[in-house]
Amino acid sequence: xxxxxxxxxxxxxxxxxxxxxxxxxxxxxxxxxxxxxxxxxxxxxxxxxxxxxxxxxxxxxxxxxxxxxxxxxxxxxxxxxxxxxxxxxxxxxxxxxxxxxxxxxxxxxxxxxxxxxxxxxxxxxxxxxxxxxxxxxxxxxxxxxxxxxxxxxxxxxxxxxxxxxxxxxxxxxxxxxxxxxxxxxxxxxxxxxxxx
Numbered sequence: 001x002x003x004x005x006x007x008x009x010x011x012x013x014x015x016x017x018x019x020x021x022x023x024x025x026x027x028x029x030x031x032x033x034x035x036x037x038x039x040x041x042x043x044x045x046x047x048x049x050x051x052x053x054x055x056x057x058x059x060x061x062x063x064x065x066x067x068x069x070x071x072x073x074x075x076x077x078x079x080x081x082x083x084x085x086x087x088x089x090x091x092x093x094x095x096x097x098x099x100x101x102x103x104x105x106x107x108x109x110x111x112x113x114x115x116x117x118x119x120x121x122x123x124x125x126x127x128x129x130x131x132x133x134x135x136x137x138x139x140x141x142x143x144x145x146x147x148x149x150x151x152x153x154x155x156x157x158x159x160x161x162x163x164x165x166x167x168x169x170x171x172x173x174x175x176x177x178x179x180x181x182x183x184x185x186x187x188x189x190x191x192x193x194x195x196x
Contacts (some may be wrong), residue, residue, distance in 0.1 A: 005129055007160035011141045012122055013050070013146025015176065016115075017154075026105035027151055028158025038102065043151060047111050050147050053112065055140040057119035058130060065127065076188040082121060083181025086173050125183040 017024060023046055030039040065071050123130060130136050 003075075005139070006142055007128060008129065009142035010146040012126075012148075013054075013143030013148075015146075016050070016118060016143075017147050020154075022105050022108040024151070024154040025158070026102065028154045031155045037056075039155070040104060042109070043148075044153075045106065046151065047144055047148060048159070049109050049112065050115075051140055051144055053115035054119050054122075055136065056141055057116055058123045058136050058140065059133070061120055061123040062127070062130060062136060065123070072127075073122070073188060075120065076184045079121050079124055079180045079184030080188065082117075083177045083179070083184055086177030087181055089173060089177070094141045113195040121180065124187065125180070 023042075026042060026131055027039060027046075029038075055149065061075075063073065126139075
């Protein structure tokens with residue numbers, strides 16, 4: 001049970017930053033240029049805001065969703081739609097260059113609305129494991145370790161990792177889509193069965 005909890009939280013945090021984006025590329029470039037102080041600063045800010053987004057969104061969801069079956073059903077429906085869109089998504093050109101700078105990196109960390117929908121869907125899928133404040137806090141801290149692991153992979157192996165992800169992006173997207181889709185369908189089915 002504890003191992004399952006740890007794995008879910010760690011993988012969730014890792015997935016959030018798996019694909020190349022402004023933050024990951026900035027970390028890799030700063031290390032490549034040996035700008036260690038800015039690298040450590042960006043890493044700290046990224047982890048701080050990752051914690052703030054994840055903890056606050058999950059706590060808010062827990063507070064709002066408790067014992068409200070309509071909101072829970074809406075959350076599962078969202079997961080189903082998100083899963084279907086990811087599963088059916090056609091692969092676009094992965095060679096498109098991502099433009100970034102130190103300023104854009106900081107803005108991408110601080111103003112990150114995708115974090116809200118991401119953590120909302122995470123809460124809906126794993127709400128049975130997030131019933132107390134201590135479980136929520138533990139989950140968010142473990143997910144931070146997953147994010148940190150991906151950040152460090154980009155810092156030290158940026159080019160190799162990007163090449164591998166270009167090859168496997170379609171498969172990874174379909175797997176995540178399948179998880180959202182089946183999790184949403186399972187949860188909605190359980191909710192409907194419990195009402196009868």
